[in-house]
Amino acid sequence: MLEIKYAILGAGLAGLSTAYHLGGDCMVFEKTDRVGGLAYSEETDDFILDYCVHVLYHNNPDIRELCDNLLNGNTKDHVRSTWIYSKDVFTQYPFQANLYGLPLDVVEECILAFIDAKYSEKKAGKNRNFAQWIENTFGAGIAKHFMFPFNEKLWTVHPKKMSTEWVESVVPQPEIEDIIDGALPGQKRLFGYNATFRYPQTGGIKVIPDTLSKRIAPIKFKHEAVKIDPVKKLVHLKNINETVHYDVLISTLPLKYMPEMITGVPDTVLSACDKLIHNSVECVNVAVDRPVDMNRHWIYYPEPEYIFYRVMLPHTMSESMVPEGKGAFSVEVSHGNDRKIDFPKIEEDVIRDLKKVHLMESDEEPKFIQRLSIPCAYSIYTNERVSSISKIKAYLTEHDIHSIGRYGNWEYSNMEKALNDGREIADYLKGDAG
Numbered sequence: 001m002l003e004i005k006y007a008i009l010g011a012g013l014a015g016l017s018t019a020y021h022l023g024g025d026c027m028v029f030e031k032t033d034r035v036g037g038l039a040y041s042e043e044t045d046d047f048i049l050d051y052c053v054h055v056l057y058h059n060n061p062d063i064r065e066l067c068d069n070l071l072n073g074n075t076k077d078h079v080r081s082t083w084i085y086s087k088d089v090f091t092q093y094p095f096q097a098n099l100y101g102l103p104l105d106v107v108e109e110c111i112l113a114f115i116d117a118k119y120s121e122k123k124a125g126k127n128r129n130f131a132q133w134i135e136n137t138f139g140a141g142i143a144k145h146f147m148f149p150f151n152e153k154l155w156t157v158h159p160k161k162m163s164t165e166w167v168e169s170v171v172p173q174p175e176i177e178d179i180i181d182g183a184l185p186g187q188k189r190l191f192g193y194n195a196t197f198r199y200p201q202t203g204g205i206k207v208i209p210d211t212l213s214k215r216i217a218p219i220k221f222k223h224e225a226v227k228i229d230p231v232k233k234l235v236h237l238k239n240i241n242e243t244v245h246y247d248v249l250i251s252t253l254p255l256k257y258m259p260e261m262i263t264g265v266p267d268t269v270l271s272a273c274d275k276l277i278h279n280s281v282e283c284v285n286v287a288v289d290r291p292v293d294m295n296r297h298w299i300y301y302p303e304p305e306y307i308f309y310r311v312m313l314p315h316t317m318s319e320s321m322v323p324e325g326k327g328a329f330s331v332e333v334s335h336g337n338d339r340k341i342d343f344p345k346i347e348e349d350v351i352r353d354l355k356k357v358h359l360m361e362s363d364e365e366p367k368f369i370q371r372l373s374i375p376c377a378y379s380i381y382t383n384e385r386v387s388s389i390s391k392i393k394a395y396l397t398e399h400d401i402h403s404i405g406r407y408g409n410w411e412y413s414n415m416e417k418a419l420n421d422g423r424e425i426a427d428y429l430k431g432d433a434g
């Protein structure tokens with residue numbers, strides 16, 4: 001039997017970063033035959049296409065430095081150019097700070113309702129869910145014309161079913177001056193956590209995990225963890241029918257599902273897992289036989305008549321993503337919970353709607369369509385999320401199992417956070433060992 005001090009499940013950014021920062025005494029077990037998890041780029045016919053938008057933004061100087069080192073100059077800074085297409089016009093993101101260009105009655109409705117919400121006494125203490133937070137923060141106009149339809153499409157549940165602990169850091173909240181300024185023509189202020197970002201010049205986002213993986217011990221690919229004995233500290237790996245003994249297990253697998261593989265896990269933990277919910281995203285990459293003549297990084301589609309909520313234009317990330325004279329669209333469709341889509345028809349519906357929004361010509365045929373599925377895409381923030389996570393994690397930690405990463409923490413977080421999770425757990429374990 002293989003004896004490992006630190007066994008790491010998953011070779012996404014969190015797992016790779018854990019191994020890198022531990023520096024030894026560890027082994028990464030990955031169910032697929034490649035690294036990167038969601039931070040990956042598929043190469044097809046000289047196109048390099050990611051799992052939807054995957055751009056790098058930094059808040060953490062140590063992880064910025066790590067990425068600088070991994071990219072080794074292969075990076076380009078971008079000022080975000082993101083747009084919203086609704087009412088048949090493009091307006092800049094975020095909707096609430098860029099009303100200019102919308103029909104005048106919509107602009108008026110949004111501004112008046114914003115003022116009413118901002119200065120109304122009614123709202124005090126009433127942010128019990130995301131829907132109320134939206135109405136109290138932006139007013140009924142912005143809620144109706146963007147916030148409700150967009151969020152319902154993305155999250156697959158109505159905002160009234162969601163909690164609010166995540167919103168302050170994610171949803172830009174412009175002041176009244178910004179809303180008025182944004183309703184008038186002229187240069188606008190940029191809002192949001194990813195107003196500037198960077199992206200590899202060549203190779204797609206997978207350059208980061210690829211380079212990181214070369215700095216750690218060889219990874220055990222096609223080693224899918226299927227069973228964990230937390231008392232004997234054994235993990236069973238399916239494809240090779242091997243069992244590994246560990247001292248500490250670091251899991252980057254989804255917190256909702258990982259405990260199912262633990263022998264003797266209490267029912268209270270499993271019922272906490274049942275309370276965690278998520279959506280799924282189908283990334284439909286559509287290649288076309290001509291250049292795409294538009295310099296917008298990505299576009300949001302709030303209206304229900306379009307199947308997708310966002311379309312990214314890969315050539316804007318880096319010219320090397322698409323061969324000369326060709327183009328592509330990276331289309332995101334969410335589903336699950338209350339949002340049912342006609343799954344077998346998804347490609348047909350994506351092409352139909354790319355034509356409806358004038359990104360494709362009415363008689364145009366795609367060069368190829370590539371489907372990348374993300375079954376567990378966004379953890380949905382509900383009132384039961386925090387207490388469920390703490391119940392599950394308390395049980396895991398008691399058994400020397402540390403659950404990290406976007407899905408291991410069951411959170412809305414980015415690549416930088418996944419890299420930092422790996423660094424923090426490694427520091428913690430090394431500190432413990434010392």
Ligand SMILES: Cc1cc2nc3c(=O)[nH]c(=O)nc-3n(C[C@H](O)[C@H](O)[C@H](O)COP(=O)(O)OP(=O)(O)OC[C@H]3O[C@@H](n4cnc5c(N)ncnc54)[C@H](O)[C@@H]3O)c2cc1C
Pocket residue numbers: 009010011012013014015029030031032035036037038039051052053054055056057223224225226252253281332374377378404405406407408413414415416418
């Ligand atoms: C639609 C979408 C867009 C995003 N856009 C951005 C963005 O623009 N910028 C940004 O910074 N972040 C973005 N993110 C977030 C980013 O993808 C994640 O934060 C990050 O990649 C998570 O890394 P991870 O290692 O925690 O998880 P993962 O990438 O999910 O890695 C987990 C790994 O575990 C493996 N695994 C699963 N089950 C088993 C098993 N039983 N045994 C062994 N291995 C297993 C998987 O194959 C995978 O390799 C986006 C996410 C989504 C869904």
